Structures are given as C-alpha cells and as structure tokens.
Amino acid sequence: MTAMTAAGGGPIARFRGTLADRNGQFRIVLVLIFVTILYGATYNDLRQGALRGLFEALPLPSVNVLIVMFYYAILALGLNIVVGFAGLLDLGYVAFYVFGAYTTAFLASPLHDIHIPWWFVVIAAVGVAALAGVLLGAPTLRLRGDYLAIVTLGFGEIMPVLARNLDDLDLSFIGGPEHFNLTGGNIGVNPIDPPILPIPGPWGDSLVFSNGNPVASLYLILGILLLVFVVCVRLRDSRLGRAWMAIREDETAAASMGIDTVSTKLLAFGLGASFSGFTGAFFGAYSTAIFPESFNFAVSISILIMIILGGMGSLRGVVLGAFMIRYVNDSLLPYLGRFVDDPIQSFGAVMPEIPILKERVEAFTLTSYNYLLYGLILVVMMIKRPEGLLPVAARKAELHGEGVAAEATFGTSVEVAEAATEFEAKAGHLKIHETSADDAPGTDDAPGTGGRA
Amino acid sequence: MALLELRDVHTFYGNIHALKGVSLSVEQGEIVTLIGSNGAGKSTTLKTISGLLRPRMGEIWFDGQRIDGLRPDQVVARKITQAPEGRRVFPRMTVLENLEMGAFQRRDKDLNADYERVFSLFPRLRERRTQAGGTLSGGEQQMLAIARALMARPTLLLLDEPSMGLAPILVEQIFDIVKGINAQGTTVLLVEQNALMALGLASRGYILQTGEIVLTDVSARLADNPEVKKAYLGG
Numbered sequence: 207m208t209a210m211t212a213a214g215g216g217p218i219a220r221f222r223g224t225l226a227d228r229n230g231q232f233r234i235v236l237v238l239i240f241v242t243i244l245y246g247a248t249y250n251d252l253r254q255g256a257l258r259g260l261f262e263a264l265p266l267p268s269v270n271v272l273i274v275m276f277y278y279a280i281l282a283l284g285l286n287i288v289v290g291f292a293g294l295l296d297l298g299y300v301a302f303y304v305f306g307a308y309t310t311a312f313l314a315s316p317l318h319d320i321h322i323p324w325w326f327v328v329i330a331a332v333g334v335a336a337l338a339g340v341l342l343g344a345p346t347l348r349l350r351g352d353y354l355a356i357v358t359l360g361f362g363e364i365m366p367v368l369a370r371n372l373d374d375l376d377l378s379f380i381g382g383p384e385h386f387n388l389t390g391g392n393i394g395v396n397p398i399d400p401p402i403l404p405i406p407g408p409w410g411d412s413l414v415f416s417n418g419n420p421v422a423s424l425y426l427i428l429g430i431l432l433l434v435f436v437v438c439v440r441l442r443d444s445r446l447g448r449a450w451m452a453i454r455e456d457e458t459a460a461a462s463m464g465i466d467t468v469s470t471k472l473l474a475f476g477l478g479a480s481f482s483g484f485t486g487a488f489f490g491a492y493s494t495a496i497f498p499e500s501f502n503f504a505v506s507i508s509i510l511i512m513i514i515l516g517g518m519g520s521l522r523g524v525v526l527g528a529f530m531i532r533y534v535n536d537s538l539l540p541y542l543g544r545f546v547d548d549p550i551q552s553f554g555a556v557m558p559e560i561p562i563l564k565e566r567v568e569a570f571t572l573t574s575y576n577y578l579l580y581g582l583i584l585v586v587m588m589i590k591r592p593e594g595l596l597p598v599a600a601r602k603a604e605l606h607g608e609g610v611a612a613e614a615t616f617g618t619s620v621e622v623a624e625a626a627t628e629f630e631a632k633a634g635h636l637k638i639h640e641t642s643a644d645d646a647p648g649t650d651d652a653p654g655t656g657g658r659a
Numbered sequence: 660m661a662l663l664e665l666r667d668v669h670t671f672y673g674n675i676h677a678l679k680g681v682s683l684s685v686e687q688g689e690i691v692t693l694i695g696s697n698g699a700g701k702s703t704t705l706k707t708i709s710g711l712l713r714p715r716m717g718e719i720w721f722d723g724q725r726i727d728g729l730r731p732d733q734v735v736a737r738k739i740t741q742a743p744e745g746r747r748v749f750p751r752m753t754v755l756e757n758l759e760m761g762a763f764q765r766r767d768k769d770l771n772a773d774y775e776r777v778f779s780l781f782p783r784l785r786e787r788r789t790q791a792g793g794t795l796s797g798g799e800q801q802m803l804a805i806a807r808a809l810m811a812r813p814t815l816l817l818l819d820e821p822s823m824g825l826a827p828i829l830v831e832q833i834f835d836i837v838k839g840i841n842a843q844g845t846t847v848l849l850v851e852q853n854a855l856m857a858l859g860l861a862s863r864g865y866i867l868q869t870g871e872i873v874l875t876d877v878s879a880r881l882a883d884n885p886e887v888k889k890a891y892l893g894g
Contacts, residue, residue, distance in 0.1 A: 448759070455752065461732065
C-alpha cells in the first residue's frame with residue numbers, strides 16, 4: 207500500500223484521505239443505486255417473462271430478500287454505532303426493534319383502532335426507540351464491558367416477553383377496562399397499515415409500500431438505507447464520532463480529554479436505538495403484521511455477526527456483512543436446499559435405526575441449519591480474519607502486527623472500493639465474481655476503529 | 660489567593676481511606692511537586708483534582724471557584740488538564756489524532772499554532788505524527804501525553820510520574836521541556852517518585868505519606884532535609 211508518507215500528516219493529507227474515502231464510498235453508493243433500480247425495473251420480467259428460466263436456475267435474491275437485506279443493513283449500521291464506534295457491547299439490540307415495531311402497531315392498526323399515516327408513525331417509532339435507548343442507558347452505561355453486555359442481553363429478552371404477555375391487562379384500578387389488550391399477545395398484530403402515498407399511477411389510485419408491492423418498497427428502503435449510510439459517515443467524521451472512538455480506546459483517558467463520557471455513551475445508545483426503532487417501523491408496516499417471535503435473541507446475535515463479519519466500525523464492512531448474512535440465509539440456503547434436502551431425506555428413510563439422528567436426517571432441511579452456519583462463520587472469522595472482511599485500517603494493522611499502522615489512514619481506498627463494488631454487483635447479481643478482499647488495504651473509515659467486544 | 664488549593668481533602672476507594680485530609684496549594688506560575696512512595700496517594704490526589712475521583716470530604720478551589728464534585732470534562736473546561744499515570748495515549752489513533760483529542764473542548768478549530776508549539780517542544784512527535792500512538796516508544800508516549808494535555812491550553816498542567824519507566828537521559832529531556840512549558844506561563848503540579856529530579860525542577864514540594872502530607876518546604880530545603888534524604892534520595 208502506498209501510504210502518502212510524502213504528503214505527511216498535516217491537515218491537507220488528512221483532507222485528501224477523507225476525500226479518497228468519500229470517493230470510494232460514493233462509487234459504491236452509485237453502483238448500489240443503479241443495480242437496485244435496474245433489478246427492480248426488470249424484476250417482473252425476471253419472474254414471469256423471458257428471463258424466467260434464468261431466475262430459476264440461479265440463486266438470485268427475490269425483491270423481498272433484497273428488502274430484508276437492506277433493512278438488516280440499517281439495523282447493522284445502527285448497532286455499529288453502539289458496538290463499533292463507541293465500543294459498548296450491546297447484546298439486546300432487538301429490544302429497540304420491538305419498540306419501533308410495536309409503536310407502529312399501536313398507531314397504525316385495528317388493534318387500538320388508531321390509523322395514523324406511516325410517515326408520522328415512523329417519527330414516533332424512532333422517538334420512542336431512542337427514548338428507550340436513553341432510559342436503558344442512563345442507569346446501565348456506568349457499567350463496562352461484560353456487565354453492560356449482560357444487562358442489555360436481559361433487556362433484549364424481556365421486551366418480546368412483554369409483547370407476548372401484555373394482552374390482558376387489568377386497568378380497572380385507574381378506571382380502565384378489566385381486560386385490556388395492549389400488544390396483541392402471542393398472535394401479534396395483524397394487519398398493520400402499510401405506508402401509502404396518494405399518488406395515482408399505473409399502480410392504482412395510490413402507491414402502497416407493502417409486501418404486496420415489493421418493488422416500490424424496495425426503492426423506499428433503498429432510499430432510507432442511503433440516508434442512514436450518509437448519516438453514519440457524517441457521524442463518524444464528526445466531533446461526536448471522535449469522542450466515541452476515544453471512549454472505545456480508553457474511557458478514562460477520554461474523560462481526561464474533557465469528553466463527557468456519560469452523555470456521549472448515552473447518545474450512542476440513543477442513536478443506535480433510533481435506527482433500530484426505524485427499522486421496526488418499516489418491518490411492521492411492510493410485512494403488515496408483527497409477532498413476538500420475530501424479535502428473539504437470535505436477531506440481536508445475527509446483527510452482531512453481521513458487524514463482526516464485515517468489520518467492526520467499518521461502515522462498508524457492516525453493510526456488506528448484513529447483505530451477506532441475509533442473502534445466504536434467505537436466498538442461497540433455500541436454493542442449495544432444493545438440491546440437497548431430498549437426497550438427504552431419502553437417505554434418512556433408508557438409514558439404520560439410530561435414535562434422534564434418523565428422525566433428524568429424515569426431516570432435514572438445509573435452511574434450518576442457518577445458525578450452525580452463523581456459528582461456523584464466527585469461528586472461521588475469529589481464526590482467519592478477526593478484523594472482518596472490510597476492516598478499518600488501524601484495526602487490521604493491530605491484529606496483524608503491522609508496525610507503522612496508521613500511515614494507511616491517508617492512503618487511497620480505491621482497492622477497497624473496488625472489492626466492495628464487486629460485491630454490491632454480486633448482491634444485485636449482474637455479475638457473479640469471487641471477491642477477494644484479502645489484498646485490499648484497510649483504508650476504510652476512521653482510524654483507530656475496532657471494538658472492545 | 661492560590662491558583663489551586665486543596666483543603667482537608669479525603670478520598671476513598673470503597674472503604675479504603677486513600678487521602679486522609681490533604682491540604683496543599685499551588686500559586687500561579689509555579690512548579691510544585693508532590694513526592695511520595697508507591698501507594699502514598701499521589702495519583703489519587705491528581706485524580707481527585709481532575710474529577711476522576713470524588714472527595715468524600717474537603718474542598719478543592721481553583722481560580723476562586725470550588726471544583727470538587729465536578730465531572731472530569733467540567734474540570735477540563737476550567738483549563739486543568741493532565742498527562743495521566745501510565746500515559747494512556749489512544750493506541751489506535753495517530754499522534755495527530757491524539758493531539759486533536761487533547762483539544763476536544765476547544766471551540767476554535769485552528770489548531771495549527773498549537774501543533775507548531777508542541778512540535779517545537781517535542782520534535783520527535785513531528786516525525787511520528789502519522790504513526791499510531793500504540794506503536795510509539797515509552798518516552799515518545801510520555802511526550803505525546805504531555806503534548807496532548809497542552810493542546811487544551813491549560814492554566815494548570817497535572818503531570819503524573821512523567822519519569823516512570825524511562826531512561827535517565829530521557830527523563831532529563833522531559834523535565835527540561837516541562838521547565839520550558841512552565842516558562843511559557845503554564846502552572847505545573849508534578850507528581851513524582853523520582854524525588855531528586857522533581858525537587859531540582861520544582862520551586863516547592865510536598866511529601867505525601869500514606870495519604871497525608873507530612874512535610875512541605877521550598878525544594879532546596881526539602882532536598883537538604885535528612886529525613887527526606889534518607890527516605891527518598893537514597894541517603
């Protein structure tokens with residue numbers, strides 16, 4: 207890597223570094239927009255028209271899968287603020303997702319017979335989730351490391367349990383009904399009003415962003431993902447972003463620099479939670495139904511895995527991680543399952559009588575082994591590439607013992623950008639390449655990133 | 660009135676009574692040293708001043724205002740900064756970024772004059788400016804810790820054992836630089852185990868023993884005191 211040693215480390219070099227970084231990100235964004243729009247526009251042809259055979263022969267993600275990939279990328283970017291930027295290990299991130307989704311359910315469904323347009327509901331959902339983040343953070347953020355992880359884990363477990371059980375409240379003590387159904391209980395909330403824009407067109411009188419009209423929803427979530435990404439870039443480069451990184455590196459030293467550590471950490475929690483709340487609002491409205499089971503512990507963990515896979519603190523990495531995990535889970539595994547499920551099940555039918563194992567083999571479906579795969583990914587990543595696929599420079603240097611670490615900060619990020627660009631194309635499946643990010647200089651994002659996980 | 664004054668300050672770690680009524684004062688423009696052996700409470704005193712620890716009793720006055728009970732960031736806002744014990748540079752940030760963190764509370768973002776100032780004090784840092792803090796040598800890290808503390812343009816600089824773990828020649832260099840910083844107008848409170856060096860630099864000194872000030876005098880007389888000689892100056 208040709209670090210700009212000659213240019214030195216003055217403000218100018220720093221500016222050039224940022225610029226190179228920006229260009230790289232800008233290119234990825236353009237490619238992502240282009241591929242997504244193209245894919246959305248040709249989607250119906252792919253599904254029903256001339257290209258139908260191609261669609262069936264290849265593990266292309268459906269538009270629904272793309273939408274899931276996109277909103278998980280938003281979730282991962284949000285958790286990345288907490289874990290990647292500020293270094294606070296949050297194992298209960300799903301809790302804020304619950305807040306977003308149920309706020310939407312309360313304000314836009316027949317459950318309480320309130321039907322506020324989604325565009326306003328989403329603001330409330332973000333606000334409620336951010337408030338929940340601050341309320342949880344206020345008493346707990348004086349805890350460090352493991353203790354914080356345990357508290358957040360507990361919180362993440364409590365929220366879906368509450369959602370499941372707050373369906374029969376006795377409110378008579380305040381003059382309310384004796385059986386008040388707040389959350390819909392086990393059966394969840396169904397239907398939830400989708401986002402609607404009253405614009406007439408070929409789609410009818412108004413444009414509905416639900417799973418009945420996936421292409422429109424895809425464009426909506428793409429726009430939001432881009433917005434969130436830009437917000438993250440700006441946050442990372444801001445004074446606040448610097449403060450988070452200082453806290454992650456050494457909280458005591460950060461305090462000595464004059465950083466108000468408590469409110470800075472609270473902001474990380476609140477902002478991360480607001481992203482989650484937003485995604486909850488989208489998820490509820492898009493799928494038009496929510497159930498308590500949608501918010502289990504595995505969701506928190508899978509988002510964390512996305513961050514670890516992509517590279518903690520690295521914005522492109524985190525998006526890549528989210529895309530990969532959701533793509534593998536929702537497209538690739540079902541696709542491969544088409545080939546392997548039947549043979550394995552038939553083998554199970556003829557195999558010798560071994561208790562438990564035989565039943566399992568007889569009922570084998572590849573998709574139900576997704577968590578086994580996540581586990582494998584984690585183990586392999588920790589051994590082979592603990593800094594993630596698209597790491598930030600300083601973390602890569604640290605984990606691979608390169609001497610002059612941060613010189614790379616001022617290098618160009620073109621190669622990384624290209625590696626990532628290839629993946630974006632891959633995600634959209636215009637070209638299928640084996641991407642090796644191995645040689646890419648880790649010049650992504652701010653220096654000194656990495657977590658205290 | 661003294662720039663900094665501690666009046667009967669008591670600080671606890673849980674039930675451990677670490678500072679048992681420390682009183683000391685630092686005048687504007689002085690270098691004052693606080694000498695003591697391991698566990699005497701030197702660092703505890705600095706941490707109490709900077710807000711990392713809260714005193715259970717007593718008062719701390721700075722520039723005519725009480726500052727005990729303030730948060731560390733509020734103390735920094737009053738222009739007291741420190742080069743903490745063990746240096747604590749940000750290991751994955753570059754030298755420049757470390758310095759930038761030191762100026763975190765400054766609203767004027769024109770740091771060029773300040774970079775120039777610390778680089779002229781510590782030319783080694785200029786050479787290392789794009790290098791990660793964690794890859795610097797011990798002496799360079801100490802320089803960075805002091806330079807970083809200067810970026811806030813402090814009125815009072817707290818130095819916690821700048822000589823720790825450094826070769827004697829480096830210690831001499833760093834003490835010379837501290838002298839220079841003081842000459843430029845920054846008041847310094849220096850905590851040291853290296854009593855000989857510290858008394859050579861400071862105008863006055865306090866001897867701290869198990870959480871109590873047992874002796875205070877001008878440096879020359881402290882250095883001549885037989886008790887001090889025996890306990891801290893090796894005969």
